Amino acid sequence: MEEWVMVLIWTVVTLSALGVLAAVILYFVAQKFKVEEDPRIDEVEKMLPGANCGGCGFAGCRGLATALVQNDDISALYCSAAGAETMKKIATYLGKVAPEKEPQVAVVRCGGTCEKRPRTNRFDGAQSCAVVASLYVGETACAWGCLGLGDCVAACTFGAIKKNPETGLVEVDADKCTACGACVKACPKGVIELRKKWPKNRGVYVSCVSRDKGAVVMKACKAGCIGCSKCVKACPFEAIKVENNLAYIDPAKCKLCRKCVAECPTGAIVAVNFPPAPAKPAEPKVVAPKADAVKVEVKKEEAPKAATETKE
Amino acid sequence: MKSFPIGGVHPSENKLSREQAIEVLALPDTVTVLLSQHIGAPAVAKVAKGDKVLTGQLIAEAGGFVSSNIHSPISGTVTAVDMAVNGAGLRQPAITIKREGDEWAEGIDLSKDVVRECKLEPKEIIAKIQAAGIVGMGGATFPAHVKLSVPPGKKAEFLIINGVECEPYLTSDHRVMLERGEELLVGVTILAKALGVEKSYVGIENNKPDAIAHLQKLAASFSSIEIVPLKVQYPQGGEKQLIAAITGREVPSGALPIDVGAVVQNASTAVAVYEAVQKNKPLIERVVTVTGKSVKSPKNLLSRVGTPISTLLEAAGGLPEDAGKVINGGPMMGRAMVNLDAPVTKGTSGVLVMSGEEAERQPASQCIKCAKCVSACPMGLEPYLISKMSRRQMWEQLEEERIADCIECGCCMFTCPANLPLLDYIRLGKAKVMGIMRARAAAAQKK
The missing domain is CATH 1.10.15 (3-methyladenine DNA Glycosylase II; Chain A, domain 3)
Structure with a gap:
């Protein structure tokens, strides 16, 4: 036989023998160190x-x-x-007792749309809410509200939060939201809250987190809570408290009567997913009429001329 | 020519206002004095609405050791002790004063004669500096008395005066060195005495030959002050870079300059120290460069703290039509402002107006790992990596990658061919990691 055939045969035989040996060792080792997992x-x-x-x-x-x-x-x-x-x-x-938890949904507590909360500058740095929050007030004069750069959108695994380009705010799709809380952690401004999920995704909440005094809020945003406390008096269930110039509706006490919604002078309290009332419709959350878009564009063009300032 | 060993960039210098002598800005009608214009705890207001105050009178007391006193920059009536909007658009505690004349508090020597001799003991000098509310005027605003109080077990060997002014556009320190050179050098001797050091250096970048020549001439009559010309390379004026350039010593990661025997103070700070110790004058005014390519007449303005930035811009010919960004500080490390009525603080070294076109950031593309940022980083970090890690919130790894060493000089972003916002993310990560480190240190101390 030629020499190269012998080399080939020996190679195959040795490697196979090594393989078998390794397999046997591994088998016993695996048996010995087996991890029992339920x-x-x-x-x-x-x-x-x-x-x-x-x-x-x-x-x-x-x-x-x-x-x-x-x-x-x-x-x-x-x-x-x-x-x-x-x-x-x-x-x-x-075979255990099922844990129970009231269903919840993420709620974006900011009503500062482009129309209600004018942009005072333009940010051209890294497109991240966390970066903006660490640098300065943001593109509007409100230091509390939604920055609109979508850190929460990126954090949501379920595709339940999207930015609405017309309003500049993020919106939660209540049907997709699983209340995992990832967005709550991602928001550097603490705008998002997990609240009780009512049937038909209805809800009543204060769509503002500004702790500034009324006059300061009004200057920055027309949809902010000014801490006037009218809602506190209107609420028959003592569900509303005003602390640090900001009203908060306790979801555990609220019965969705919507009396506060009608009282709120700035429209900061919103009622969502209710059928339109025959006489005075409860303010729908963020469906901006088309005219808004036009106004917004005009403003954008004006901004650089005002020549104030943008971010580095 | 001496320089720091690694990294650095050389941006266009654009020192438009270098020939403009310091001009005294007309006294403002009202001032807004922020209570937090230094690193450390905010000062605590000592006046109330309606109080009459004199120029140089203490109006807010330091809120701790690492904090600083604040004095009234004008005389008049306190109209509010409330919140005011700062340059970043955020509301901060502040004292607002309406001016009535310009009446100075007692004991402040306003004569121009230079007093060379200082007989005070080191402790008395530091106490005077602390009382005068002096902070680092290069921009970091670290209280000067803290740096001068050398902790036990450590020894200061050199005093280094930072006259580098490596930020493009800014010329305030340059003008101070030229026009107040003698006072500066007296300030240096006072600082050296307070520290008990033998040798002082004044580091100046070589693009200011007039300042180097002027100070060298003056330094001949002072013993043990050496003027060191330095290579024109950004960030030559970074504290650790300057120490490396002049002494050849490297401040180890996580350590302070005093650990290698160095104390660094800014040139303008040295003049403020002179005024505080020899003339009893607290820090209530500073030279601010107002500049920009389209600014009508770039200037170096001696402005009282609390003067609205808009007033300074008016004095330099008004806000140009094509203004896109107004930056508090220089183009490399300064921060864009959203509120031009924000006041001058102890750390405002310049106001830079950039046109929209000049200021606009180019669209970012992908990182191709060209490592230009790595070569540019004067701290030997890997900016592309720590930027990405910050973006992904990998705090533990960031600490291992020494993000806390970052001096936020911006060389990485300046050099990045992909226009990535590297520093934006690094700053975020650094703040987060330093917060974690501080919390850990505090927890360890409790135990």
Whole structure:
């Protein structure tokens, strides 16, 4: 036989023998160091949405699944993205008491649209709310409201927040929102709040977070809360409090009667997803009429001429 | 020519106002004195609405050791102790005073004679500097007395006076060195005495040959002050860069200049120290460069603290029509302003007006890892990396990458061919990481 054939055969034989030997060693090692894992963890993980959004406080869905399987009391563990039904299913599977949590939805508490809150400058730096918040007041004179650069949009795993170019604000799609809270953490201004989710996605809330005094708010934005306290008197359920020049409606006490909405002089209290009332319609949230867009463009052109200032 | 060892860039110098002698700005009718115009705790107001105050009278007391006293820049009546909008558009506590004449508080020597001799003890000197509310006038506004109070176990070996003024456009320190050179050098000897150092250096970038020659001539009559011309390279005036250039010592990561035996003070600060110690005059005015390519007459204005920036712009021929950005400070490290009625502070070294076209940032493209930013970084960091990490909120890794060493000089962004907003993100990450580090240190101290 020729020499190269022998070399070939020997090579194949030695490598195969090495392979078999390694396989045997690995088999025994694997047996010896086998990690016993509850197979239910896999099952529970499959039932969870798998978005790894981190809303539950764990790094991902597997973390929550492990905790659900290992803890006897799972009342503090909840996946808002899965919802009550799935949590019940998981609890039944595990033979535990299902955790309960009122359904919630993210609410953007700022009504400072381009029309109501004029832009005083233009920012041409890194397009990030966190960067703007660390540098200066933002493109408007309000130091509290939505900066509109969409850190929350980027943080949302479910595509539930979008920026409305007409208003310059972000809007939450209540049907897609799972109340995981990622947007709440991403917003450097603390504009977004998780509030009780009512049937038909209705809600009444103060769409402003400015703690400035009334006169300062009025200068910066026509839709801001001026802390006048009229709503406090109007509320029959004592659900509204004014602290630091800002009204807040306690979602636990609010019954959606909408008496405050009619009282609010600036329209800072909004009622969303209600059918239009026959006489005086409750103010719809952010459906801007077309005329707004035209006005906005005029303003944009004026801004550089006013030649104040932009950001570095 | 001496220089710092790594990195740096050379932007166009544009020192438009270098030949303009310091001009005294007419006294403003009202001033807004921010209570937080230094690094550290805000000052605490000591006057109330309706109080009559004299020029140079203490109106706000330091809110801690790392804080600074604030004195009234004019005489008149306090009209408000409330919030005022600063240059960034944010509301800050401030004292507003309406001017009535210009009556100075007692004990302040307003004569022009230069008093060379200082018989005070080091401790007395530092106390006087602290009382006068002197802060670093190069822009960082770090209280001067803190730097001069050398912690036990450490020893100051050199005093370095920063007359580099490496920021393009700015000329306030340049003019101060030319016009108040003798006072400056007396200030240097006072500072040296306070620190107990033998040797003082004044570092000046080589684009100011007149200032170098002038001070060298004057320094001949002072012992142990050396004027050091430095290569024109940004950021030559960075504290750590200046120490490296002059002494050849590197301030280690996380350490302070005093750890290598150096104390750095700005040139204008040295003049303020002179005035405080020899003339009892607190820090209530400073030279501000008002400049820009389309500004009618760029100027160096001696302005009282609290004067609205808009007044300074008026004095320089008004806000030009094509203005796009008004920057508080220079083009490299300054910050754009959204409120031109914001007041001059102790750290306002310049007001720069850039045209819309000049100021507009170019659209950013992709990072191609060309590493120009790495070569430009004078702190030896990797800007492209820490910028991206900041964007991704990788705080732990950022600390390992030494983001806290960043001096925010902007060389990385200046040199980036992709126009990436590198520093915007780095600043964000640095603030976050330093916050985490401070919280950890505080927690460790509690234990």
